Amino acid sequence: MLTYDSFNRKTYDSAHVPQSPYGCDVHTHTLESRHAYSTIGECVAAAKAAGLELLGSTDHYSSMLYPDPANDQQFLRFYQYFINFHMWPRIWDGVRVMRGVEADIVDLDGHLFGWDIILTQGITGRAFKRPQSMKDRLWLGIDYAIASIHNGDFTHGATLAQTTNMYLRALEDPKVLIIGHPGRAGVPFDLDTVLLAAKERGKLIEINEHSFVPHYGSACVNTCRKIAERCAELGVMIAVSTDAHIACDVGRFDAVSALLEKIHFPHELIATRDAATFIDVVGKAIG
Ligand SMILES: [Zn+2]
Ligand SMILES: [Zn+2]
Numbered sequence: 001m002l003t004y005d006s007f008n009r010k011t012y013d014s015a016h017v018p019q020s021p022y023g024c025d026v027h028t029h030t031l032e033s034r035h036a037y038s039t040i041g042e043c044v045a046a047a048k049a050a051g052l053e054l055l056g057s058t059d060h061y062s063s064m065l066y067p068d069p070a071n072d073q074q075f076l077r078f079y080q081y082f083i084n085f086h087m088w089p090r091i092w093d094g095v096r097v098m099r100g101v102e103a104d105i106v107d108l109d110g111h112l113f114g115w116d117i118i119l120t121q122g123i124t125g126r127a128f129k130r131p132q133s134m135k136d137r138l139w140l141g142i143d144y145a146i147a148s149i150h151n152g153d154f155t156h157g158a159t160l161a162q163t164t165n166m167y168l169r170a171l172e173d174p175k176v177l178i179i180g181h182p183g184r185a186g187v188p189f190d191l192d193t194v195l196l197a198a199k200e201r202g203k204l205i206e207i208n209e210h211s212f213v214p215h216y217g218s219a220c221v222n223t224c225r226k227i228a229e230r231c232a233e234l235g236v237m238i239a240v241s242t243d244a245h246i247a248c249d250v251g252r253f254d255a256v257s258a259l260l261e262k263i264h265f266p267h268e269l270i271a272t273r274d275a276a277t278f279i280d281v282v283g284k285a286i287g
Helices: 040-049 070-084 133-140 160-172 189-200 215-233 255-261 275-285
Strands: 024-028 054-061 093-104 118-121 127-133 143-148 176-179 203-206 236-243
Touching: 024 093, 024 236, 024 255, 024 275, 040 054, 040 093, 054 070, 054 143, 070 118, 093 133, 118 133, 127 176, 143 160, 143 255, 160 176, 160 189, 176 275, 189 203, 189 215, 203 215, 203 255, 215 236, 215 255, 236 255
Parallel strands: 024 054, 054 093, 093 143, 143 176, 176 203, 203 236
Antiparallel strands: 118 127
């Protein structure tokens, strides 16, 4: 008997890939995220097949990947994938490839994973000229970061003012461009305050295809819809992304595109609608 998992996947046929309604997919994962299944090359090929102009690869930068080491100085070795991005072509088989990261927000001050791990040596053991945080070291070569919450335990008992401030502080990070899937994080916050802060900084709120899989339930869908509607009302730009953890999901926006159509979301507020718009947004927000 053929059974379906919670993602309702039945078949995939690379010869009949639906064309993406948007030019960019700026939140995707490769094998480097450990619970994802494709290489960067496979994701680029999938992006091309889906008609994307731009692919953003944003692997997890999070404590969910590796156990805490006894020796912090060895920790960089787990994450060295992020320090060699200059090997990647900027244009790969006609697809513009951007180098990103999805970083966990780890506390109510809006700090991002790795901020408190101070390194004195590189992956070979050679000493740095001056100590630096692992986050800063890894982020040297990235184009933008997505700040997301995957484990909100640290917000239990927090006030709305605290969780709102958490997102505001994360947005202050010069490389954070996108608040990742706030509708799925399960952490309440003052929506208008965070949305308007993102708008003021030219940064983006994410509407994430992956939040609409049945697994997360209708409450998650309703929250995502509410966020999208408020972005439309306040004139806040959004990033639409798949959060693909396997190449065949790259560029597939079935649920999000249906939602945005249903609520008549203004096209001009979709920062990922084409590559030129997204690159312009990155340039202005991050430089
Ligand atoms: Zn995420
Ligand atoms: Zn993700």
